[in-house]
Amino acid sequence: MRDRMSGNEAVAFAMKQIDPDVMGAFPITPSTEIPQYFSKYIADGEVHTEFVAVESEHSAMSTCIGASAAGARAITATSSAGLAYMWELLYVAASSRLPIVMAVVNRALTGPININNDHSDSMGCRDSGWIQIYAENNQEVYDNYIQAMPVAEHCRLPIMICQDGFITSHAVENIELLEDEQVRSFVGEYDPEHYLLKKDEPLAVGPYGISPYYMEIKKGQAEAMKESRTRIYEVAEAFAKISGRSYGMIEEYMMDDADFAVVLIGSSAGTAKAAAHGLREAGIKAGVIKVRVFRPFPWEELRKALRGVKAVAVMDKSEGFSGWGGPLFAETRAALYDLEESARPLLQSLVYGLGGRDVTVSTFEAIYEDLARTAEAGTVEHIYRHVGVRGDEEGIQG
Amino acid sequence: MNINEQSKWYELTTGAEIFEPATSREVKTGEWRTRTPVFDKEKCKQCLLCVPFCPDVSIPVERGERLETNLDYCKGCGICAKVCSFGAITMEEL
Amino acid sequence: MTYKLKEELNKKERFAQGHRLCAGCGAGVAVSAVLRALDEEDKAVVSNATSCLEVSTFIYPDTAYEDSYIHSAFENAAAMTGGVETAYRVLKKRGKIDENFKFICFGGDGGTYDIGLQSLSGAMERGHDMVYVCYDNEAYMNTGIQRSSATPRFADATTTPVGTKSYGKIQNKKDLTAIIAAHGVPYVAQTTMLGNFRDIHEKAHRAIYTEGPCFLNVLAPCPRGWRYGMDDLAEICRLAVDTCVWPLYEVVNGKWHLTYEPRTKLPVSDFLEKQGRFAHMFRPGNEWMIDEAQQYVDEKWENLKARCE
Known part of the structure; x- marks a missing residue:
């Protein structure tokens, strides 16, 4: 009904x-x-x-x-x-x-x-x-x-x-x-x-x-x-x-041939999908991975889904204060450790959306653009960054 | 319930629950004792005032009469001897 | 109901041997006395705050209870017991169980007067059909005799040690029994282990068989923490009562009744001098401590008598 x-x-x-x-x-x-x-x-x-x-x-x-x-x-x-x-x-x-x-x-x-x-x-x-x-x-x-x-x-x-x-x-x-x-x-x-x-x-x-x-x-x-x-x-x-509705540990959106991906949890996935969809029309191979089940951690699914992707932003809606990125990032990164180097994506941690800070389609567009630059440079300049923080020059503004 | 310190992890109960009553009786706390209550049945008037005072539930009662102290569990505190008005229990180094 | 010790002792004990409470522990005596007040045909779920009692009576895989038992944490025993009691009502309503269960929760003074007070207050206010029994040994004995709000003034505890600038605990004991009575619950009582155990038995029976939330505060001396000989439990309890340090009374539907009045009210020093935790009070120059302790007990006793009809 x-x-x-x-x-x-x-x-x-x-x-x-x-x-x-x-x-x-x-x-x-x-x-x-x-x-x-x-x-x-x-x-x-x-x-x-x-x-x-x-x-x-x-x-x-x-x-x-x-x-x-x-x-x-x-x-x-x-x-x-x-x-x-x-x-x-x-x-x-x-x-x-x-x-x-x-x-x-x-x-x-x-x-x-x-x-x-x-x-x-x-x-x-x-x-x-x-x-x-x-x-x-x-x-x-x-x-x-x-x-x-x-x-x-x-x-x-x-x-x-x-x-x-x-x-x-x-x-x-x-x-x-x-x-x-x-x-x-x-x-x-x-x-x-x-x-x-x-x-x-x-x-x-x-x-x-x-x-x-x-x-x-x-x-x-x-x-x-x-x-x-x-x-x-x-x-x-x-x-x-x-x-008639299917679920798994993670949901992959346009990941089959993705060059760039974001990995995240929860409602922002909808916004990310909209951005990826738009970028696909512009010929940019963007994809989204939504983690549905965080415990137990879907390490096998993530490793399979991220294999061969060029650059990935793992987005945490919580500050782990590890000084080295959020918890989803840390565990995703660990899940990819066993991939052979040629298949292992460039990975960075983006902390976003804290305390209700809005993220929009343009935020994700900026993130994908940044991933494209990272892929082109072949190296991650800043592993641990924040999204939309005023005065944050290392961060992503969008 | 056959669980001991050699049991493998999958031999323990799920959630560490124990679905059997009073399994503590396996633990013979009488080993702790340094003094032992010696019960003189002749002097005992069966007032039973010693029984509820035993922290270790070690004075068995049958048909309204106390029996010998259960030394498997008695820790030798001596409360029973002290509450007895008839000198029927004495604490001895045994 | 006429109380006959002999008949009560003919019942099967629900508190089992093999627990690992210290020799001479007052808590074990209190617990077996309270559980003995259950009618034989009734089942019970015994619950427990983290305490000496808990870590000595359910060490995996050894439970010292004939009945079902649950412990989860230090400060939540009353709320947890409320959950068990609520489940009982639902499952009975749904026809999934048919037996009668009673719910008896034990906490020490740490888990009751202090860290668990909110949980207890909430459960009492909500009206769960349960008995909460505080076995009050007047300090955090499980962690090594630190002061609690149940520790009396002047007591030498490990966080209120006597020293050149300290005479022990500064504050008087919190009057928890009155606080719970102020919740307007149907039955509240103070008791301890005396003589033929009539007082604790009758109060426990009444608490268990009064519908609604009931509270018992049981003075449960600790030979190690109070520093008296481990065979002296009966005398310490008797002195606490006869000096009016621990008056015996009950509050039934808001009406206060003394259940025992000593024929001769003994001086408080008779109780204090038996215990190492008060030894400093008897040193020359410290007479004022005993005077003030006496004055405090006298005032509390007069107030209590005035409250009781």
């Missing part, structure tokens, strides 16, 4: 169709609407979910941990400082292998306070053991959310379904929705093997893991994360059958 919805409403609508057991959430811009919409569904008796209106995001994640271990399907939604406040517990949820589903509406972290979009919040917790899936537009947010539980519950890993604050969360777009029945049968019943409330089988969760065990426990998580890739593809394939 066709409708018009904001990204936040699309997520809340997906939650309603799934009808999970427990939601614990605390309002924070720009994800606030998700628990609001959902509370209205509860108030109108459209779902059976218990909403726990906690006093903080810390307690939201704690509620989810308790509920999930108890045998319930547990969800939450948050942004920015709220996600940062959950940080410690993200690791706990992951190590206890609780398949909690969290809708993240990406927003800059405070310092200074800023309510607009970038990815510093979820990038900051990229190593917490959660699967992370990002969306370009409202349709993808909805589709990713429907796929979240079949992935998380099979792998016994928690999952973040991320979208860009305001850009997709608040913008109303056309959207194709599945029927409730389709969603319910796709997502299925949650039937964990062990849970606190199981009859005649007491369960203990969250031990003190001393050194002789801690590393084996981490290895278990690491293997589950590696294997989750297979499940992500399986679920995407099944989803394509009911929706």
Whole structure:
């Protein structure tokens, strides 16, 4: 069925169709609407979910941990400082292998306070053991959310379904929705093997893991994360059958013969595609790679897609403060290490869009022009640069 | 549940959860003891006041009577001896 | 309900041997006493803030609980327990479970008075059907006897050490029981381990079987942190109560009741002199410390009596 919805409403609508057991959430811009919409569904008796209106995001994640271990399907939604406040517990949820589903509406972290979009919040917790899936537009947010539980519950890993604050969360777009029945049968019943409330089988969760065990426990998580890739593809394939929409770890746009490419995450991919499309008409072989799944990291897919490309800008919507480029750049660069030198692209890190800084088609045109110059020079002059910063002579203005 | 410090990573439980009750009984904390409670059944009036005071749940009760201290777990703190008004428990270096 | 120790001790213990709490630890005694108050036919989920109790009672793969148990972090035990209780209500409503479960959460004074206070306040306010039990040993014992807001004035703790310019902790103990009572929850009580355990048993039973959020504050002496002989638990608890340092009372639907009034109120020094953490108070020239400690206890006690009907 066709409708018009904001990204936040699309997520809340997906939650309603799934009808999970427990939601614990605390309002924070720009994800606030998700628990609001959902509370209205509860108030109108459209779902059976218990909403726990906690006093903080810390307690939201704690509620989810308790509920999930108890045998319930547990969800939450948050942004920015709220996600940062959950940080410690993200690791706990992951190590206890609780398949909690969290809708993240990406927003800059405070310092200074800023309510607009970038990815510093979820990038900051990229190593917490959660699967992370990002969306370009409202349709993808909805589709990713429907796929979240079949992935998380099979792998016994928690999952973040991320979208860009305001850009997709608040913008109303056309959207194709599945029927409730389709969603319910796709997502299925949650039937964990062990849970606190199981009859005649007491369960203990969250031990003190001393050194002789801690590393084996981490290895278990690491293997589950590696294997989750297979499940992500399986679920995407099944989803394509009911929706007609296909997903993978990354999306390649005009990459078959691309000389120049940008690699990025989220809503800016749409703008990049528009720019690449325009440049193609001018005979410039531009392409775009959108990273949909950041955890587990799609290193094989990126290595394959970037093989032989002349020059590539890996664009991070978060400042890693490594002094050497953003996190997506660092990991993409590492993924290309094993390529033979002739196939290895010239690579640079572009940090862009922090705190809601706009990027337009002309920004991407400037980036592609710069990539063309880099390719021609055969060397990367500045590896680590920023986009659109006033007075930044090493950066890209566009 | 057969998990020990030689278990391989894939032999541990997923999420480090334990789905069996009271597995701690495998751990014989009686090894910690430096003093041992000696129970004199003759002097004991079965008031049972020593029992709930045992931090190690090591004074078994059956049909309303306390039995010998379970030395597998007793850490020898001596609280039981101190709360006994009848001198039925003495702490000894054994 | 008439309390009979013998009958209670005939029940199967829910707190198991083999835990690794110190010899003489008051926390273990408190936990087994509270869990003994569960009716035999009821199931429970025991939850725990990071604490001495947690790191001693669930060391992988050894759990010291007959019931289900969950720990996740230091400061979130109440919220986490609220999540478990909420799941219980939903799964029951959906017909996925049919047994009766009770939810009992244990935290130390660090996890309760301090780092977990927000989480506890939130869970109490939201009305989860659970019991939160603080086992109060008056300092962060798990990390090595640092002061908490539950540490009494003058106590020698490792972050309030006695020195040439310091007499120990400067501030008085936070009155957490009154703070939780101010939430308007149905049942709040202060207790400790005494005699035949009637006081702690009855309060725990009432807390577990009163619908809604209930709170127990249990004084749980720590021989290492308080520096007394490890066999002295019963006497230390008795002195805390008979000096009115730790009054026994309950707040039932907002009504305050003393549950014990010492026949002879003993001087506070009787309690202090047993413990190494207060030893400096008995040095010549430091008499004012004992006087001020006595004055503080007297004022609190008179205020409490005035509050109780």
